Amino acid sequence: MSELSAPTGREPALVAEPRSDGSAPRVLVLGGTGYIGGRLVPRLLAAGYRVRVLARTPARLASFEWGDQVEVVEGSADDPDTVLDACLDVDVLYYLIHSMGGGKDFEERDLEAAGVVAGAAAAASVGRIVYLGGLHPSGVELSPHLRSRVEVGETFLDGEVPALVLQAGVVIGSGSASFEMIRHLTDVLPYMPAPRWVRNRIQPIAVRDVLHYLLAAARVDPDVNRAVDIGGPDVLRYGQMMNGYAVEAGLPQRPIAALPVFTPGLASHWVNVVTPVPRSIARPLIASLQNECVMDDHDVDDLLPRPEGGLTPYREAVALALGRIDADTIETSWQDAEISGVPSDPLPSDPEWTxxxxxxxxxxxxxxxxxxxxxxxxxxxxxxxxxxxxxxxxxxxxxxxxxxxxxxxxxxxxxxxxxxxxxxxxxxxxxxxxxxxxxxxxxxxxxxxxxxxxxxxxxxxxxxxxxxxxxxxxxxxxxxxxxxxxxxxxxxxxxxxxxxxxxxxxxxxxx
CATH class of the missing domain: 3.30.530.20 (START domain)
Structure with a gap:
């Protein structure tokens, strides 16, 4: 397996703690082929965990270097029998799946899958659930996708298995949809007409820091059952994030005009035209930016250690992402995410065409x-x-x-x-x-x-x-x-x- 960038999983605070019988703990990852999951799994292996992955298409795992080092269970998160089998003898369950543009009933489907997983985890006596949710303000109306993430987190917190819900905002890393949206908007447009939400404050977080917190969550005290916010050290307006990218990319600062006429729908069409991010993915990302998303507290510091060397500043995260792109060493990308509504059946063999x-x-x-x-x-x-x-x-x-x-x-x-x-x-x-x-x-x-x-x-x-x-x-x-x-x-x-x-x-x- 290629050398991992930080965190590697071998850091003392992240290494797996053996079971009472001396054996390595087992983790189950749902969403292991996604943007975050595809990076988390090799670090879990490096940390000494036995890893099991639930995948609708097991053949997809062959594309990862670690594909032959994990146990694979074929199935989806909404199948109770399959999920129960996958949960047997599991110490920690990572839930890293959510719908992006998955149709009008995505909230219902997300909640159904979360309920199935919570029930199966309880029946199989799983030790802990770790869920990566979304950073959000309190007491305001949320976008459907952000609301769905909150509801999924609450489903786990209300269940019988202790859960730690990590609520992250905009994730900055090579291949992330949020970063690609910033990158292409800034690269293409010398002048940026933008929605009013470019003035909202956001607390981005580097993908390496998200991975650090996810790894550390496997070792949290067994009685912890709560949601905590996670974010990087910088609080910025979206326009400042674009111009911070411009500086790291060697581009001039971009004048930005906040216009009141851009609805989330119009803005997603605009992003669809200007960037590679399709409308189905751009719309939930944009809708989540309608409110200011800043950490309400830093309680995470009482539960989990910070990364070695501290949290990654925004511009450093951008520089690291650009370096990965230049070196052609992007680990995972939003581009490889499954697109809802497209055919997935393989080409039939020629005799079946009869x-x-x-x-x-x-x-x-x-x-x-x-x-x-x-x-x-x-x-x-x-x-x-x-x-x-x-x-x-x-x-x-x-x-x-x-x-x-x-x-x-x-x-x-x-x-x-x-x-x-x-x-x-x-x-x-x-x-x-x-x-x-x-x-x-x-x-x-x-x-x-x-x-x-x-x-x-x-x-x-x-x-x-x-x-x-x-x-x-x-x-x-x-x-x-x-x-x-x-x-x-x-x-x-x-x-x-x-x-x-x-x-x-x-x-x-x-x-």
Missing amino acids: GRTVFTDVRSVTSSASPERLWKVIVGIGGENGWYSSPFLWAVRGWMDRLVGGVGLQRGRRSRGRVTAGDAIDFWRVEAIEEGHLLRLRAEMKVPGLAWLELRASPDGDGSRYDQRAVFFPKGLTGRLYWLAVLPFHGFIFTGMANRITAAAAAEDED
């Missing part, structure tokens, strides 16, 4: 490049490298997707040179990867049907052969009409894509 309407576009090109060089080009596709065909047509398709609430092309990819199953690449998701041979992408753009794109590299004499296949299962008449509408563009897009990928591989081989 009797179904399926449209395909198949291209094959031989190349003088070695299979290894061709594969390197294939796995680098998308993001900054583009799609090796008409940039204009791809851009149009991306903007069409954004306009109807999709993720579009701006989502990019987490790493410029590495790709694993479950990664997001623009409006595709990596469904399968066979190293050196096959990359299969599942479409997450808004289309009336199910779509996949397969790219293959194979030896062919002294060179290689590139095989490309687009597969589309239309949904009703709309799906059929959609395929016919885009069919004329396939000649430009897919033919150009195949020819330029092989040409790029050959050119690199000549170098």
Whole structure:
């Protein structure tokens, strides 16, 4: 496993305390493939815990370096039987899941899942629940998403298992949705028309400090059952956060005009256009900024030790995040979060297509490049490298997707040179990867049907052969009409894509 940045989990205050029989304690992580969970799990392992992960898609864990070091239970948090099995012989349960843009009934579903987990934890005699909630003011009306986090925390606090609810505000770290929103708004706009909430005070926290508190929470006194606020050392206005980022990024200070006409809905549309963060994720983030989110107290200091060296200042957190981006070493990213409402079923095998309407576009090109060089080009596709065909047509398709609430092309990819199953690449998701041979992408753009794109590299004499296949299962008449509408563009897009990928591989081989 790669060397971990701070906290590593090996700090004296964070190392696991053995059970009374001398064995290592076991933790269960719900949300282990998410932005925070994907960083917490390797540090729990380093701290000496036995780790169990509940995952709806166990294959997703294979994309993490630690995937083969944890016990996996397949299932979801709203399945009582599965959750009960996952909770057996567990000392600490981490609940790191919540809905982001998950439909009108997300509050109801969040509460239902929390109730299932609280009940199962009690039945299995789990020692403690640790929940990462949201920092919020008291005595005011909260946004639905922030209110949901509060209600989930209260569900655990009212349960039979002692719970520690850590309430965090804006999390600053490479790959976090909050940081990416700040980064892209500041990078793109020399002048920022903004909602009035840019004047609200916020207490951001570095992702490394969130991880520190989560790790420390596993060792808190067993009788603690309460919620505590956590935050960094700086209290800033959102506009100050943007200009603090500008300083660290070497950009001029951005004039910001607070306008009264920006509702959360309009602001989320604005963020959807200007940044890679889609509207479904931007809206709950923006809605949570309607109120000032500052720590009411510092009771956490009485329960948990502070990080070695103290809490991370905002600008230092920004500098660390930018360093990760420059070095292409982002551990986890909002980009790889599952998008609600998009298809998740894998591509059926060819024999299962019998009797179904399926449209395909198949291209094959031989190349003088070695299979290894061709594969390197294939796995680098998308993001900054583009799609090796008409940039204009791809851009149009991306903007069409954004306009109807999709993720579009701006989502990019987490790493410029590495790709694993479950990664997001623009409006595709990596469904399968066979190293050196096959990359299969599942479409997450808004289309009336199910779509996949397969790219293959194979030896062919002294060179290689590139095989490309687009597969589309239309949904009703709309799906059929959609395929016919885009069919004329396939000649430009897919033919150009195949020819330029092989040409790029050959050119690199000549170098």
